[in-house]
Amino acid sequence: MKRLLALIAALAVMALVLTGCGEGEKAENVLKMGTMSPLTGPYAADGNDIRQGTEIAIEVIREQGGIEGFDDIELFPQDTACDPKQAVAAANKLINEKVTGVVGAYCSSSTIPASETLAEENIIMLTPASTSPKVTERGLTNIFRTCGRDDHQAPAAVKFMKDVAGVKSIFIVDDKTTYSQGLAEGVAAAAKAAGIEVLDHDHVNQGDKDYSAVLTKVKAANPDLFYISLQNSATGALMVIQAKRMGVDAVLMGQDAVYHPKIVEIAKASAEGLFCTFGAIDKDADAYKTFFTKYKAKTGNEPGAYSAYAFDSAMAYLKAVQAAGSADPVKVRAELLKLEFVGASKTVSYNEQGDSGSNYTVYQVKDGKFVPYWNSLSGEKY
């Protein structure tokens, strides 16, 4: 009896395997894409913005009738948790799923190792948010960047400090990630070169909530401007609230990771007057408005800081696949380099290195909203 049962079980398993194979053979020709971003952990908010931006792009392409030669587009969202080890694991998982294009990651410290893993299989990776210069400077042919670069962001921020805000001394704080520290060092170097005195460059730990000790230092140093280089907007909000409560009266300035509608929601009145550098997104342009309506309808939220860049990264990939007529990485890369289109975030066109240029603008929080204040390219106020 036992033998009979075992035999039946074995047959059942084999039948499953066989039908499984059968299905695999007649499977539709699906274009497989992945996203890599922190879906859990402290940066989950930005990570979900990236995933949702990508989903909207796929929806838009589907509505336009899909891509010729493919029956459907499938998305595999992966969680990197802003952790290099998990990012590499996520990249391997996407390789196993036979994904051909990836949007991500968020933290530069995840994007760098993950792109090397993906490069082994020649999978195209388009980062919507990693601004560290190193990302595109390693000779990889599979990496593209839709956002700007920190070696453009730092000079833009310093130019603003010197020419527009007219500050003579600054105090810098970062939270020690590849991105936030790299940028803070860039700002420190550029500020020294521009003749601005850097009173101190201090660090806080990720996961801290209490910044009272470092803020007491800031208050004692009494800088003209306090530069906040943190990895996300929620910690930025904590810093801004506490700075105002301690009575720090320096001008507050953050960067692209601190820039997010959430900072205003959390810090409320304390965020008023805060400056941030971020790519110039024309929110009155038609491309952005269409994206905004779709995003809000589907997610119920307004787009986050990097949603539009994720949307454009996915659109760029899908358009390139459409033009190439296949997901072959060599052909897709060639098409990506030729590509030029007006996206929700900016006019997207990549150079040989994979960069798409920076257009940093200084925004200021006014009446609970980020308002464009000064354009680093034209050097003029809005």
Added chain:
Amino acid sequence: MEFFIQQLINCITLGGVYALIALGYTMVYGIIQLINFAHGEFFAAGGYMGVILISYLAAQGLHPYICLGLALVLSMGYCALMAMAVERLAYKPLRQASRLAALLSALGVSIFLQNGLMLTQGVYDKPYPTEITAGGFEWGLVSVSYMQIFIVVLTIVLLIALNLLVFKTRIGKAMRATSQDKVMAALVGINSNRVIATTFAIGAALAAAAGIMVGLYYGSVNYTMGFVPGIKAFAAAVLGGIGNITGALIGGLIIGMVEIFAAGYISGEYKDVFAFIILIAVLYFRPTGIMGENVDDTRV
């Protein structure tokens, strides 16, 4: 001098929060020798419940201070019930099992609760209505906010209440008896299961109060907020002598002080290093912690 005084005020506030969380660790350890890793999650859940209740009650048109008071009491009650449920489901069945099993169960509960918070409350930080306690005093470089005073006063009030409970009431006597010898306590008619459940409830209620204070003080809560303060509070409990209530307060204040002064006088990036160096040093020279009693072999 002003710089020093300001940093001292910062330490007392931070230390107070750590102490309140550390109390929960220490009480649970004192009674069943379990390091309740899920304790930080009660702190986070209390913070979330606080903001939900404050917004709900404010929408009913109540005075902000009444909202705050009610939210504080209700969240403490909610977390107390949650802790009792967790104790009943995850720890009680393992009471006779090895301590490692209970420890793993505690880790599991922590992961479960943290992800539960993420799935029900979302990944975004939830803003707190900080207007309620805005404002403060200022003398030159030194500034003290009402919120800092509120945190210190509430910590002191809760500590006095806890001391009275443990040393002056019947249930307190039962708790002390159970922590000394569970079998003997049961023989003289103490319902040890009820005592243990009460201990969990009290610890979680204190953590919930800390959660609300942290939310109000820092302006937002999120689902990962329990982890880092949980570890620090655990360190504070060990430093003060795990199982000892006064020790938790002293440990909390020391960890807060070392962190703030390391960040203030050396650099923010070294503050955790110094906090844990102090912990290691104390444990090296005084393995039972500052206020820890000598424990006989049967309890270790």
